[in-house]
Amino acid sequence: MLTTRHGVRVLAQADLPAFVALAGRDPVVNVFAIHRAHTTNLEPRWLGGEMWGRFDGGHLVAACHVAANLVPVQATPEDAEVFAGRALARRRTASTIVGPQDAVRAFWGHVGTEWGQPRDVRWDQRHLVIDTEPLVAPDHGVRHGTPEDIATLYPACVAMYTEEVGVSPELGGGGDLYRARVAQLVSRAWSFVRYDGDELVFKAEVACATPDAAQIQGVWVPPHRRGEGLATSGMAAVVRHVRARIAPTVSLYVNDWNHPARKAYERVGFTETARFATVMF
Numbered sequence: 001m002l003t004t005r006h007g008v009r010v011l012a013q014a015d016l017p018a019f020v021a022l023a024g025r026d027p028v029v030n031v032f033a034i035h036r037a038h039t040t041n042l043e044p045r046w047l048g049g050e051m052w053g054r055f056d057g058g059h060l061v062a063a064c065h066v067a068a069n070l071v072p073v074q075a076t077p078e079d080a081e082v083f084a085g086r087a088l089a090r091r092r093t094a095s096t097i098v099g100p101q102d103a104v105r106a107f108w109g110h111v112g113t114e115w116g117q118p119r120d121v122r123w124d125q126r127h128l129v130i131d132t133e134p135l136v137a138p139d140h141g142v143r144h145g146t147p148e149d150i151a152t153l154y155p156a157c158v159a160m161y162t163e164e165v166g167v168s169p170e171l172g173g174g175g176d177l178y179r180a181r182v183a184q185l186v187s188r189a190w191s192f193v194r195y196d197g198d199e200l201v202f203k204a205e206v207a208c209a210t211p212d213a214a215q216i217q218g219v220w221v222p223p224h225r226r227g228e229g230l231a232t233s234g235m236a237a238v239v240r241h242v243r244a245r246i247a248p249t250v251s252l253y254v255n256d257w258n259h260p261a262r263k264a265y266e267r268v269g270f271t272e273t274a275r276f277a278t279v280m281f
Contacts, residue, residue, distance in 0.1 A: 008052055008053065008054050008086050009053060011042050011053045011063065016042055018053075018059075019042065020034060020037060022061070022063060022074050023063070023073050024212075027210065027213055028129055028213040028249055028251050028273065029100065029127060029251075029274055031208055031209065031213040031214070031251065032065075032069075032207070032215060033051075033063070033065050033071055033073045034212075035208035035209060035210055036051075036065060036208070037051065038210065047065075047067050049065070049066045049067025049093060050067070051063060051064070051065055052066055052083060054075075054082055062074050062076065062079035062083075064083040066093070067093070067094070068093070068094060068096065069096050070087075070096065070098070071099045072099045073099075075100075076103070077102050077103060077105070078106075079103070080102075080103040080106035080107040080110075081106050083107060084106070084109075087107075088110070088114055092111075092115050094281070095280070096278060096279065096280050096281070098277070098278040098279075099276060100275070100276060101123065101274075101275040101276055101277040104279065105277060108121075108279055115281075116281075118280055119167075119281055120165075120166055120278075120279075120280045121277075121278070121279050122255055122278045122280075124255075124277070125254060125255055125275065125277060125278060126255075126256060126262065126272050127251065127252075127253045127272065127273055127275065128252055128254065128273070129249060129251045129270060129272075130270045131243075131248055131249040131250070132269060133243075134235075134236035134240060134269050135269040136232055136267055136268060136269075137233065138233060138236040138237035138240050139194055139233035139237045140237070141237075142194045142202065142233075142241070143193060144191065145186045145193045145203075146186065147186060149191075150179075150182060150186065152200045153182060153186070153191065153200060153203060154179055154182050156200050156203050156220055156222070157178070157182050157218060158170060160219075160220035161218070163220075165280065185206070189245075190205055190206035191206075192205070192234075192237070192238050192241060194234055194237075196225075199222075200222070201230055202221050202231065202234035203218065203220050204216055204217070204218055204235065205217050205218045206246060209246050209247050210247065211247060212249060213247050213248075213250070213251055214246045214247040214249070214250055215250075215251050216242075216250060219234075219235065219252070219261070221234075227260075232264045232267050235264060235265065236268050239269075250270075251273075252265070252270070
């Protein structure tokens with residue numbers, strides 16, 4: 001482990017205050033990394049990987065979450081290239097590189113020829129935020145998911161993931177693990193559903209949260225019910241629920257080309273604060 005005042009080393013529990021201070025410079029963009037740090041104490045066995053830190057004069061100036069998701073944290077393009085150099089010295093474990101656009105581009109520009117052809121690259125994703133009441137009336141039928149909902153919620157989650165990512169989360173025997181994740185979010189009251197009779201017509205989840213912010217994922221309406229405004233009123237309800245109980249600021253990121261979703265979020269009151277990029281293997 002590097003112990004000099006300059007360079008990159010694996011962060012440990014003793015580095016948690018410095019890491020939280022670094023990531024806290026932009027607590028909404030960095031909500032995933034802060035959530036992971038607090039829930040794992042930066043212990044590699046709980047992270048399922050490592051958190052790398054770059055130091056300058058003994059001060060932590062950038063970080064990188066290196067697990068199934070590789071996420072630059074407060075990293076300039078130069079920092080990202082330094083992290084990429086370290087990444088090239090080991091086997092790739094990440095299935096996704098995701099984060100602020102400039103850092104992801106710089107990282108990928110350094111490792112791309114060595115890490116092989118990605119399954120998909122999304123260079124322009126809009127990071128959206130709302131920290132006020134929604135601009136449209138919320139759908140009062142939206143509620144927290146319950147264990148009784150999982151029979152219909154789980155297939156919807158699989159359909160959403162497959163449509164968004166391009167492969168099923170059940171591929172390679174991953175169904176049990178994905179079902180456990182759905183159940184975990186339900187148990188935390190981080191899952192939101194809307195039924196029309198027995199039909200699930202809207203769902204969304206909180207992916208991660210801190211006292212400052214919560215990030216939404218998995219927004220989905222069945223294809224035959226799209227265009228009815230269910231996503232707009234549903235997201236307005238999710239924003240109200242989350243701001244009342246979980247965190248004052250709600251964020252998400254959406255692909256540039258997904259114009260219907262972007263329009264729905266705009267109607268709710270989300271505004272763009274950053275650009276993300278994602279490389280998927």
